[in-house]
Amino acid sequence: MKKMKLFVPVLLFLFVMASCQSSNKSKESTEAGSTKKVALTAAGATFPMPFYNMVFKNYTSETGTLLTYGGIGSGGGIRSLTDKVVDFGATDAYLSDDKLAEMPGEVVHIPTCMGAVVIAYNLPGVDGLKLSDVLLEKIFLGEITKWNDPALKANNPGLALPDKDITVVYRSDGSGTTYIFSDFMSKISQKWADNLGTGKSLNWPAGIGAKGNPGVAGTISATEGTIGYIGSEYSFAMSIQTAKVQNSAGNYIDPSIESISASAQGELPADTRIMLTNSDDPESYPISGFTWIILYKEQAYDGRTPEQAKATVEFLNWLISADAQAVAPKVHYAPLPAKAVETAKQILKSVTYEGKPILK
């Protein structure tokens, strides 16, 4: 009984303490807000995350604008923007016309850098594997199941391919990386287009799934005989072998900053919504793509302040500038080609606050 009597006041005391503390906290944060430090929130693709992590930090230390980025996947980035819980989203797959029409406001795409999806594999002693269209199709559809398959051997004379099972590793979660890879596969293989198609997640006929780019990279690096597709930075960081992929000119190309850049030599639409896979350029790495930041064209929504809108656009303008783009090669992404920067600038100039352009 005595214990009970004590128990209740103690409980009440704890409650009061807890509520005091939380009200203190909220006071502090409003005070911080009034000192003109704008905080921007963004979320989306994991593919460009190594690049974003680096440039976002640089920008915060230069300007004091606080930036947070959540790597929750391209689909999550689009949904967060739809729900208006972020200042801008990030995605590796551009929004389709249908999807654009569904959004609660007009959305614009700003390309931020280019990256490659590499074909990573784990076969100790077998470097420089060359994969043609047909081989890629048959391996990822589970039709070639041995590393010493005659077709693989014929394409790679001089490589000592072992008598081992091929295990395909794919993304078990929805992903922009899968989207870029399957877009390329659909272009080079009719069978792929008919059976699997292009999408952020697919109905895989063979292989095993792992979560996220880090998950696939980890599984490949830990398991001999595996092959899969990952964002290039993940293979460089974990020094996993990558295959040379045949492009549309018939050349076998290593993923590199030059060969990724080469894939964006063609024309660019005014809204930058284009997949760069299977480029015509003879020097291009064929599984390359832009990654985008998406935001609303009219920034005055949900009580956003002019300061917030201005900070958003200014940051994006900096992100496509030479300063920020110079960081991209350090983490194995290719900087935007000049005409993409020009187009992106035009798009940013069209972003408004209450109908007035923000950027002069």
Add this chain to the structure above:
Amino acid sequence: MVNSEKITKIVLISVSLLIIVIAGGMVFSLFGGAIPSFKEFGLKFIVSNNWNPTEGKENYGALPFITGTLLTSVLALIIALPLSFSTSLFLGEYYRNKRISKIIGTMVDLLAGIPSIVYGLWGFYVLRPFLVSLGAPNQGFGVFTASIILAIMIIPYATSLSNEIIAMVPSDLKEAAYSLGATRLEVVLNVTVPAARSGVVAGYILAFGRALGETMAVTMLIGNSNLVPKGLFATGNSMASLIANQFGEADGLKLSSLIAIGLILFILTGIINAIGKFIIKKME
């Protein structure tokens, strides 16, 4: 005096009600979220084995994941059963209150405290290569590997409960049996186990429930292929693991289908618990 009684009562009642409200709210939102999927696919959702998230070809069926979850959990229970039953007899009967049983008991309880991601890591880097060296296909990924890890994870749940119940069997009963000339094994089989069986079964149901919902360790080892497993060594996927993998990018019909799978898992767990309660009641 009266006042503090009243306050205590009110606090306790409102906290208990809050829990009911939270549980009810979860069921409500699960139902609400699952409606579009059930509208689109109807009951076929439960029996269809096609999970195709590609835009334009969207089609969702839960069968691969229901079978994956049940298969891994049942297999885990079968593997765990002899191990944990022997351990609990050892701890609760044969070596009760001895130093060795205290050490082993602590170790078993320690197993329960290990986070599932650590089990997953161990399975991924140690158990899986070991199974591959024994000739397991698919690089060691699959239902069997996931079940072994699950079995190890649920052993402490089954063991510690049944161990306590076995230790609590009144010594009068056992001494009576001894006085009639029964051997130790006869006492265990005819007196101790029957007297403790409802508690022992409760322990296994608790363990089974834990296996049904386990996510992280399973997703690291089962292979995550969205197909009905073709055998014990084939790859597959479980309900919890599918949800963890795919909710991040999901929207529309896919999101609704994932929520529907969450609802099925919820109902399944409820059914298992109900069956368990029924068995325990029957035994008493």
